[in-house]
Amino acid sequence: MAKYIARRVFYMFITLFLIATATFFLMKTLPGSPIASASKLTPDQLAVVEAKYGLNEPLPVQYGKYMLNLAQGDLGNSFQFKGASVTDLIINRLGPSFLLGAQGMILGVLIGIVLGMIAALRQNTIWDYGSTLIAIIGISIPSFVFATTLQYWFGVQLGWFPVALWKDGWMSSVLPSIALAMGPLAIASRFIRTEMIEVLSSDYITLARSKGASGFEVAFKHAFRNALIPLVTVLGPVAAGLLTGSLVIEQIFAIPGIGEQFVKAIMINDYSIIMGTTLFFSVFLIFIILVVDVLYGVIDPRIRLSGGNS
Amino acid sequence: MKKSKLVWLLSLMLVLSVFLAACGKDEPAAPAKETDTEETTDGEGTETETEEEPAEGALDAEQILNLNHVAEIPSLDSSIVEDQVGFDMLGNVNEGLMRLDQENVPVPAMAAEEPTISEDGLTYTFKLRDAKWSDGSPVTANDFEYAWKRAIDPATGSPYGPYMMAGVIKNATAIGEKKAEVADLGVKALDEKTLEVTLERPVPYFISLMSFGTFFPLKEEFVKAQGDKYATNSETVLYNGPFIMTDWDGTGLTWKLKKNEQYWDAETVKLTQINFDVVKEVATAVNLYTTGEKDRTGLSGEYAMQYANDENLLKELEPTIFYFKYNQERNGEKTALANKNIREALAKAFNKDDLASVVLANGSLPANYLVPKEFTFTAEGADFREVNGDLATYNVEEAKAAWDKGLSELGVTELTLEILGGDSDLSKKMDEYFKSQLETNLEGLTITLKEVPFNVRLELDEAQDYDIQVSGWGPDYQDPMTFVDLFVTGSSHNLMSYSNPEFDKLIESAKGELALDAEGRWNAMAQAEKILLADDYAIAPIYQRGTMALVQPYVKGIVSHPFGGDYSYKWAYISGKE
Numbered sequence: 001m002a003k004y005i006a007r008r009v010f011y012m013f014i015t016l017f018l019i020a021t022a023t024f025f026l027m028k029t030l031p032g033s034p035i036a037s038a039s040k041l042t043p044d045q046l047a048v049v050e051a052k053y054g055l056n057e058p059l060p061v062q063y064g065k066y067m068l069n070l071a072q073g074d075l076g077n078s079f080q081f082k083g084a085s086v087t088d089l090i091i092n093r094l095g096p097s098f099l100l101g102a103q104g105m106i107l108g109v110l111i112g113i114v115l116g117m118i119a120a121l122r123q124n125t126i127w128d129y130g131s132t133l134i135a136i137i138g139i140s141i142p143s144f145v146f147a148t149t150l151q152y153w154f155g156v157q158l159g160w161f162p163v164a165l166w167k168d169g170w171m172s173s174v175l176p177s178i179a180l181a182m183g184p185l186a187i188a189s190r191f192i193r194t195e196m197i198e199v200l201s202s203d204y205i206t207l208a209r210s211k212g213a214s215g216f217e218v219a220f221k222h223a224f225r226n227a228l229i230p231l232v233t234v235l236g237p238v239a240a241g242l243l244t245g246s247l248v249i250e251q252i253f254a255i256p257g258i259g260e261q262f263v264k265a266i267m268i269n270d271y272s273i274i275m276g277t278t279l280f281f282s283v284f285l286i287f288i289i290l291v292v293d294v295l296y297g298v299i300d301p302r303i304r305l306s307g308g309n310s
Numbered sequence: 311m312k313k314s315k316l317v318w319l320l321s322l323m324l325v326l327s328v329f330l331a332a333c334g335k336d337e338p339a340a341p342a343k344e345t346d347t348e349e350t351t352d353g354e355g356t357e358t359e360t361e362e363e364p365a366e367g368a369l370d371a372e373q374i375l376n377l378n379h380v381a382e383i384p385s386l387d388s389s390i391v392e393d394q395v396g397f398d399m400l401g402n403v404n405e406g407l408m409r410l411d412q413e414n415v416p417v418p419a420m421a422a423e424e425p426t427i428s429e430d431g432l433t434y435t436f437k438l439r440d441a442k443w444s445d446g447s448p449v450t451a452n453d454f455e456y457a458w459k460r461a462i463d464p465a466t467g468s469p470y471g472p473y474m475m476a477g478v479i480k481n482a483t484a485i486g487e488k489k490a491e492v493a494d495l496g497v498k499a500l501d502e503k504t505l506e507v508t509l510e511r512p513v514p515y516f517i518s519l520m521s522f523g524t525f526f527p528l529k530e531e532f533v534k535a536q537g538d539k540y541a542t543n544s545e546t547v548l549y550n551g552p553f554i555m556t557d558w559d560g561t562g563l564t565w566k567l568k569k570n571e572q573y574w575d576a577e578t579v580k581l582t583q584i585n586f587d588v589v590k591e592v593a594t595a596v597n598l599y600t601t602g603e604k605d606r607t608g609l610s611g612e613y614a615m616q617y618a619n620d621e622n623l624l625k626e627l628e629p630t631i632f633y634f635k636y637n638q639e640r641n642g643e644k645t646a647l648a649n650k651n652i653r654e655a656l657a658k659a660f661n662k663d664d665l666a667s668v669v670l671a672n673g674s675l676p677a678n679y680l681v682p683k684e685f686t687f688t689a690e691g692a693d694f695r696e697v698n699g700d701l702a703t704y705n706v707e708e709a710k711a712a713w714d715k716g717l718s719e720l721g722v723t724e725l726t727l728e729i730l731g732g733d734s735d736l737s738k739k740m741d742e743y744f745k746s747q748l749e750t751n752l753e754g755l756t757i758t759l760k761e762v763p764f765n766v767r768l769e770l771d772e773a774q775d776y777d778i779q780v781s782g783w784g785p786d787y788q789d790p791m792t793f794v795d796l797f798v799t800g801s802s803h804n805l806m807s808y809s810n811p812e813f814d815k816l817i818e819s820a821k822g823e824l825a826l827d828a829e830g831r832w833n834a835m836a837q838a839e840k841i842l843l844a845d846d847y848a849i850a851p852i853y854q855r856g857t858m859a860l861v862q863p864y865v866k867g868i869v870s871h872p873f874g875g876d877y878s879y880k881w882a883y884i885s886g887k888e
Binding site: 030031032035036037038039040041042043044045048049051052053067080081088089093101129151152156159163164165166167182184193251252253254256260267269277286 | 341345382384387389390393423464465466467468469470472473476486487489528531538539540541555557560561562564588589590591594597598600603618764765766768769771
């Protein structure tokens, strides 16, 4: 196991190196400049400002310098927030995003599993259709519509929760978390339903039933556990996406999260933030995939992680 | 695990869809001045009328204002700031030699009185008042000398330093070209309280520049002690303005302004605190306003229409102009737009009134001019617009006549032209309108639309790779020159191969020999505007941007400014909230 994880971590560094290199050169082909007032300056004036940030150097030199700093764990300074280090920015803004993502994820998955199980155990009844409907709504209504609706009814009209802003502690996180939960809810309920129906019709379930196991025991101990494996596989990357923030939700609820920077940095050519957020997301995703692989073994002991040559 | 591939594909698609969904929403924050056609969604409303000094009894006991802003503060370093929010905040927490008052007239601020100006208009001597920094130390002439030299020093990497000083302050241009030392900049502290400024040439609007953030003082000792950390959060800045900033961590979405007790005119400042939050979504800002958490909100798009008749609606005209830029030379070849009659026809063939009132519907005005309304005034108070009146107005008959003439001069019967515009909803709506108007009124014309993100548009502009572009400009100082100067031959903004020696000469004379002759200079610029718009049809003005905001009736005395920081809260107060 330790050997397996060590090897995975080694591959992770190679992957990260490739991602960093590709992102670096791709982003340099973006039109525009990180200097916001570039269009007003004469070419000479612009050259002076660019020299200050090392943007006048040949691309390979810039790349070399960046990678050297990166190797020492230095992600550089942001262009949009003058003098602010990218590492600090990511750390400061990750908290709210992570909290919302985690709450949304847990809420969505739990409700989704319940709905999926109800649907599978009551296949082709009104329960099944109801839960399917909820799942379809969850996946097809854009999150900004859902978020705006929640904000309007529960914030403005009923006044149960803050309309927006990150000021009222946990209460501020409720509406955005619910809005985020819709995605994982839909995914979880669909996967659980499909898998459970398949498992429930397999031979060993019939055997379990014939041995006199109760319906409850069959559903939870046998069918549900087996249905979890594909769900865990899908939810890994979904979790990575959710925990690193959502542009739409963060904008609507005016939350100081990191999600917005994934898009904004690209639009305004904030090179160091583009690199920072991309690498951060990559590390996170690779890590989650590793966790998912380890979880397979926990859920189903028949799956071994040793792989190929050990 | 047969399904694993499918499952992976599915999960990949889900992750991707998260990003794709996100991509559709965002728009870049437009740089401070080169303006995109986007609606301004200022989290701020405006109040232009100047209030009478309130009777003390009219003031509420609690003087706290709650506001939104549309973006974060990138920096509070006056040498580095280059954006709208930064300049806006800077103008409230710091102060230059002059400050724009409630009528937008520059009045002495850190200066004790109007400066003495030498006969040749080249040397300004400012006497400083006894003012203090927020740490209690005095504001000295050296603070100005240091700040200005820091802003022009290439090592600082200031964008606005060279931009504002080149051609104005002596040797600023030469320092940029490495032909002079930073120490040679025409600014000198004669003693503790006297500052002498030497100009490159007489600049009639120089006094108004002194209210611009780049020219604010910096305490050398403090800035050097902070080093790279200077002005990266609210603790690492010294303040000398009406307010000090607190609770700003440098990248956050929230901060506060508190009354600066050390401010020389603290008596005038009524507000004790302003709470700012960054709210980027208009719908959210409106909801926060509705529930009373915020006292003011900017409106745009459908919200502008929805609240058009609200009793708390405030409309304001910005000095920002949008116009068609006609490219006369593309890929080294003359375009059809090199023909003056074609340009004239296009300028007159679309109904600007309908555009402003129906398509934009956000308080914008149809523009038949380049220098905006309610922006610059003579000493007697006459608007520059009264001198020149309307130029290039909508007139289908004249447009058709010019069009036919132009086509026959070119020897063609049909033309296809491309309009390059922004990719915001509003830009797209506007482009559709142009296409339908122009194609209907000008027979044989086909318009193709190219709608791209702001950065791409700048790149196409730079490469002069477009036919017609919808372009915008807001002023950097309070003088018609900030607009007419854009179109002289070889200007870095004249990326359309327009050149008229007569126009150039008028601008040159307004900058040179007429600099000290207010009326002659004014007339030269008016004449130049006329040549540009009504003789050459080099550009075609479209509209002057307006903004709409909802403001709670108890918020009084917020003053809006035409350049530099957008708003002053120095005179604002709360009355009647309780």
